[in-house]
Amino acid sequence: xxxxxxxxxxxxxxxxxxxxxxxxxxxxxxxxxxxxxxxxxxxxxxxxxxxxxxxxxxxxxxxxxxxxxxxxxxxxxxxxxxxxxxxxxxxxxxxxxxxxxxxxxxxxxxxxxxxxxxxxxxxxxxxxxxxxxxxxxxxxxxxxxxxxxxxxxxxxxxxxxxxxxxxxxxxxxxxxxxxxxxxxxxxxxxxxxxxxxxxxxxxxxxxxxxxxxxxxxxxxxxxxxxxxxxxxxxxxxxxxxxxxxxxxxxxxxxxxxxxxxxxxxxxxxxxxxxxxxxxxxxxxxxxxxxxxx
Amino acid sequence: xxxxxxxxxxxxxxxxxxxxxxxxxxxxxxxxxxxxxxxxxxxxxxxxxxxxxxxxxxxxxxxxxxxxxxxxxxxxxxxxxxxxxxxxxxxxxxxxxxxxxxxxxxxxxxxxxxxxxxxxxxxxxxxxxxxxxxxxxxxxxxxxxxxxxxxxxxxxxxxxxxxxxxxxxxxxxxxxxxxxxxxxxxxxxxxxxxxxxxxxxxxxxxxxxxxxxxxxxxxxxxxxxxxxxxxxxxxxxxxxxxxxxxxxxxxxxxxxxxxxxxxxxxxxxxxxxxxxxxxxxxxxxxxxxxxxxxxxxxxxxxxxxxxxxxxxxxxxxxxxxxxxxxxxxxxxxxxxxxxxxxxxxxxxxxxxxxxxxxxxxxxxxxxxxxxxxxxxxxxxxxxxxxxxxxxxxxxxxxxxxxxxxxxxxxxxxxxxxxxxxxxxxxxxxxxxxxxxxxxxxxxxxxxxxxxxxxxxx
Numbered sequence: 001x002x003x004x005x006x007x008x009x010x011x012x013x014x015x016x017x018x019x020x021x022x023x024x025x026x027x028x029x030x031x032x033x034x035x036x037x038x039x040x041x042x043x044x045x046x047x048x049x050x051x052x053x054x055x056x057x058x059x060x061x062x063x064x065x066x067x068x069x070x071x072x073x074x075x076x077x078x079x080x081x082x083x084x085x086x087x088x089x090x091x092x093x094x095x096x097x098x099x100x101x102x103x104x105x106x107x108x109x110x111x112x113x114x115x116x117x118x119x120x121x122x123x124x125x126x127x128x129x130x131x132x133x134x135x136x137x138x139x140x141x142x143x144x145x146x147x148x149x150x151x152x153x154x155x156x157x158x159x160x161x162x163x164x165x166x167x168x169x170x171x172x173x174x175x176x177x178x179x180x181x182x183x184x185x186x187x188x189x190x191x192x193x194x195x196x197x198x199x200x201x202x203x204x205x206x207x208x209x210x211x212x213x214x215x216x217x218x219x220x221x222x223x224x225x226x227x228x229x230x231x232x233x234x235x236x237x238x239x240x241x242x243x244x245x246x247x248x249x250x251x252x253x254x255x256x257x258x259x260x261x262x263x264x265x266x267x268x269x270x271x272x273x274x275x276x277x278x279x280x281x282x283x284x285x286x287x288x289x290x291x292x293x
Numbered sequence: 294x295x296x297x298x299x300x301x302x303x304x305x306x307x308x309x310x311x312x313x314x315x316x317x318x319x320x321x322x323x324x325x326x327x328x329x330x331x332x333x334x335x336x337x338x339x340x341x342x343x344x345x346x347x348x349x350x351x352x353x354x355x356x357x358x359x360x361x362x363x364x365x366x367x368x369x370x371x372x373x374x375x376x377x378x379x380x381x382x383x384x385x386x387x388x389x390x391x392x393x394x395x396x397x398x399x400x401x402x403x404x405x406x407x408x409x410x411x412x413x414x415x416x417x418x419x420x421x422x423x424x425x426x427x428x429x430x431x432x433x434x435x436x437x438x439x440x441x442x443x444x445x446x447x448x449x450x451x452x453x454x455x456x457x458x459x460x461x462x463x464x465x466x467x468x469x470x471x472x473x474x475x476x477x478x479x480x481x482x483x484x485x486x487x488x489x490x491x492x493x494x495x496x497x498x499x500x501x502x503x504x505x506x507x508x509x510x511x512x513x514x515x516x517x518x519x520x521x522x523x524x525x526x527x528x529x530x531x532x533x534x535x536x537x538x539x540x541x542x543x544x545x546x547x548x549x550x551x552x553x554x555x556x557x558x559x560x561x562x563x564x565x566x567x568x569x570x571x572x573x574x575x576x577x578x579x580x581x582x583x584x585x586x587x588x589x590x591x592x593x594x595x596x597x598x599x600x601x602x603x604x605x606x607x608x609x610x611x612x613x614x615x616x617x618x619x620x621x622x623x624x625x626x627x628x629x630x631x632x633x634x635x636x637x638x639x640x641x642x643x644x645x646x647x648x649x650x651x652x653x654x655x656x657x658x659x660x661x662x663x664x665x666x667x668x669x670x671x672x673x674x675x676x677x678x679x680x681x682x683x684x685x686x687x688x689x690x691x692x693x694x695x696x697x698x699x700x701x702x703x704x705x706x707x708x709x710x711x712x713x714x715x716x717x718x719x720x721x722x723x724x725x726x727x728x729x730x731x732x733x734x735x736x737x738x739x740x741x742x743x744x745x746x747x748x749x750x
Contacts, residue, residue: 103451132386133447134368162445163387163419164370164378192380 015042022051025068026061033068037081037096038089045092049099069100082108087115091123098127106131110139113153114146122152129156136160141169141178149181157181158188170197179205180212187216195222202228207237214240218247226254233259238268245271249278256282339364345390345442348415351466355459359452366448372435378418379433385422386446391415394439400431400478409474411436420467423449424460430474475654479627490601491731494626496611496619498642502634503665505535506697507690508610509573510720511630511727513708515606516572518728522605524566524574526596528622529612531582536575540704541567546577547596548587559599569706576600590621597625606727615649628727629655632663633678635671640681647682657684661726663719664689687726690719 018039024030035044048069055062068074081093082105094112097105109131112124125143128136140157147153157166166186170179179201186194195217202213214232217225225247232244245263248254256279263275334342342364346352352360369392372378379385381401391414398410398418409431412418421427423446453459495511497504508525516523526547527535536543545565553561567575576596579585600607609622623629629650633643643662650660664678664686679685693707693715700707708720 101447101450103447131447133445133451134366136447162443162447163385164443165368168368168370191383193377193383 011041015047018042018044019047019051022047022065026051026055026065028064031068032071033074035074037077037093038084038086043092045095048096052099066100069096070102075102075104078102079105079108082112087117087120090115091117091120094120094123094127098123098130101131103131103133103135106133106135106139110135110142113139113143125150125152125156129159132160132162134162134165137162137165141182144181145175145178149177149184154181154185155188158185161185161189163191164193167194167197170194170201176206180209183209183212183216187212187219190220192220192222195220195224199225199228202232207235207240210235211237211239211243214243214247218243218250221251223251223253226251230257230259233263238266238271241266241268241271242274245274245278249274249281254282256284334365338369341392342367342369342442345392345415349390349417351459351463352417355453362452363444363448366444366452368443370441370443372439372441374435374437374439376435376439377432378435378439378441379422379429379431381430381432382428384426385419385429387419388417388423388444388449389419389433390417390442390444392440392442395436396439397434397436398431398474399434400474402478406432407478409478420463421471424464424467425471427471430471431478472656476656490604490607491628491727492597492601492622492626493606493608493628493630493727494611494622495608495630495632496646497632498613498646499634499636499639500613501667502632502639503667503690503697504632505529505538505610506716507630507632507663507665507720507723508608509535509538509706510708510716511723512573512575512606512608513706514717514720514724515608515727517709518724519605520572521574523572524576524600524604524607526576526578526600526607526609528578528588528593528618529610530579530585530588530614531612533578533580533585535610536567536577538701538704539567539569539573539575539706541569541575543567543575543577543580546580546584547592548579548584550596551587551589551592555595558595562596562599563603572709573706574604588618590617593618593621594625597622615646620653623650623653623655626659627731628659628661630661630663630723632665633682634665634667635673635675635678637673640673640678644682647684658730661687661723663687663723665719666690666692668692688719688722691715 018035021030021034025033035048037044048065052062052065055065069078078093078096081089082097084090084093090112094105094109096102097109106128109124109127112120113128115121115124125140128140137157137160140153140160144150144153144157166182166189169182170186174182183198183201186198198213198216202210205213210232214229217229229244229247229251232240233248235241235244241263245260248256248260260275260278263271264279266272266275339361343357343360346355346360346363352363355363367390370389372394378389378396381399391412393414395411395413396418397408398412400407400409418433419429422429449460493511495504495508497507505527508527512523512525525535527533529535533546543565547562547565550558550561550565562576565576567577569575578588597607597609609626611619611622631643631646631650633639647660647662651657662682662684664675666689669692673681675686675689696707696711696714697716700710705711707714708717711717712721
């Protein structure tokens with residue numbers, strides 16, 4: 001199709017029509033959403049997401065829009081779109097399913113995590129994070145097992161995991177790269193219930209797991225983790241010492257001792273800097289000359 | 294349901310990690326394959342889960358196919374004894390059903406922690422966090438080794454449907470249970486169940502509404518029922534005049550006890566209490582305006598902790614400001630009396646104060662609104678006041694002429710000296726409401742408090 005001089009105007013009018021239709025659904029003037037998810041000219045997913053973002057989640061207007069989206073007449077289009085050959089359509093439908101938390105779409109979206117195209121993978125990852133629940137978390141965990149601990153997957157897992165999900169994953173054996181990712185996700189959730197499993201893993205875990213666990217314990221700010229973190233300050237791996245020093249700086253109840261002071265003269269500059277920051281956070285401005293002397 | 298008060302165990306809850314939670318090995322864990330949604334439980338697991346759901350309140354009413362659908366999406370967890378399943382104040386999205394074992398629901402309310410429920414097989418918890426989006430109300434700690442079944446919010450919504458009547462019913466039950474636990478925690482913490490004093494906060498959001506007068510007469514009315522067991526704590530700062538209106542001359546006050554060490558605090562506090570000849574006792578908050586700064590929230594908590602062991606009713610006359618001290622008293626009270634005058638500004642302030650009290654979690658049945666008419670022809674009539682407050686006025690005190698001012702001059706308490714006066718009637722009605730709400734099932738105290746040796750009238 002040739003792009004004539006009136007093409008921008010045509011696109012603008014089309015976009016405006018779709019937007020007005022969505023607004024009419026929100027206003028209650030139409031009860032069915034009649035939007036083509038495979039529209040080549042406009043991105044209906046973006047418009048729906050913009051409309052949803054501008055509404056109060058508990059309000060009547062949002063309920064109207066949500067009811068129109070999850071109504072079978074539109075939901076079936078979304079489910080069909082998730083199996084479409086066109087990657088753009090699949091990504092769009094994943095975004096719609098994610099924003100409106102269409103839990104039934106999880107198996108279809110989960111298969112998109114293995115896509116070759118990064119924008120499809122990212123759309124699926126974010127959608128699963130927003131939908132949440134056990135099935136989404138299972139899919140994300142499986143993706144971490146296969147493709148490794150990608151930051152987007154970890155963040156989505158932290159969002160999606162229901163209560164005690166990550167804790168139970170941490171308490172059983174997993175492939176090598178998974179446990180640090182799960183520990184990081186547990187730290188991002190900032191739940192105290194994750195402290196015991198993380199501490200348990202750190203006692204006999206790999207340096208990578210101990211570094212991730214230390215960082216997670218710092219985010220949670222759990223005083224119960226202080227002994228393990230102090231022990232980590234004497235680790236031979238600088239990443240473990242670094243994460244422990246950072247974590248101790250974030251735990252309010254910690255009373256800095258000789259181990260943290262010793263990190264001020266660590267051979268690694270980042271560890272020294274982290275120890276310095278931690279001491280400053282606890283109101284102790286270190287005297288470097290005294291430490292070195 | 295067991296109910297007891299423990300000492301503050303914050304250190305236990307914060308200081309050590311709880312026993313780990315493990316997932317029972319009957320669920321297929323996700324594998325690194327595109328077909329990740331393969332978590333089908335075995336036949337026997339399904340039967341067990343459906344049996345637990347059929348035993349659970351509210352869920353038993355669901356059709357069988359819905360129960361099976363829910364059961365398929367649930368997780369089975371094993372929690373060791375003393376393991377903490379949920380922490381107070383944290384968000385949650387899962388309802389836990391108890392398959393076997395027992396858990397305690399413990400609400401921390403410094404200076405104590407209250408076990409508000411002991412739940413056993415067939416019960417569930419976490420529903421308020423899941424369906425009402427409220428933070429966890431208490432710490433849930435496994436009393437014995439437990440097997441739990443977890444149902445997350447997304448699965449519940451997907452199976453039951455977001456707008457179904459079941460979810461509405463679930464929300465109603467969750468809200469009702471939430472309020473019950475909160476109420477139990479308040480009552481248990483402040484000793485209603487241990488035969489300790491009922492603390493009544495009397496708050497007047499606008500000056501000149503007659504708050505102190507109502508407080509004094511309420512104390513008088515209560516002390517006729519329980520002589521020697523009722524105390525008025527005057528925190529109406531900066532000018533505390535309760536003792537003056539009762540004809541007493543204070544020589545010390547709560548503010549001067551701030552630096553007192555804890556071992557001598559109780560003795561010093563009780564010796565500061567003034568004794569009125571008719572029975573009520575008064576504890577001044579501050580003698581001089583500048584001393585009111587010394588009365589901190591901590592000092593009030595210390596004082597009320599001592600007083601509630603000694604008296605049956607402690608009425609706290611609060612000032613017009615809502616500061617830390619006032620909020621501390623609201624936390625400690627089992628009943629709040631709001632006094633408003635029928636003036637536009639006073640009623641508006643009262644409506645705002647009611648909103649704040651509701652946000653603080655004061656239940657409606659523990660809140661009494663008093664309308665005190667200080668003029669013969671009020672500018673705002675009672676129906677208009679009720680419309681503005683969005684609730685009924687519980688007690689209306691009619692205009693009493695010059696009697697309150699004359700009583701202040703002579704140092705008499707009208708509710709004790711003149712039963713026909715309007716203030717006296719209102720105070721007795723208010724006392725009746727309070728004794729009806731808080732005085733049931735209470736055996737009279739054997740040892741009434743001996744009057745402390747202080748200056749009196």
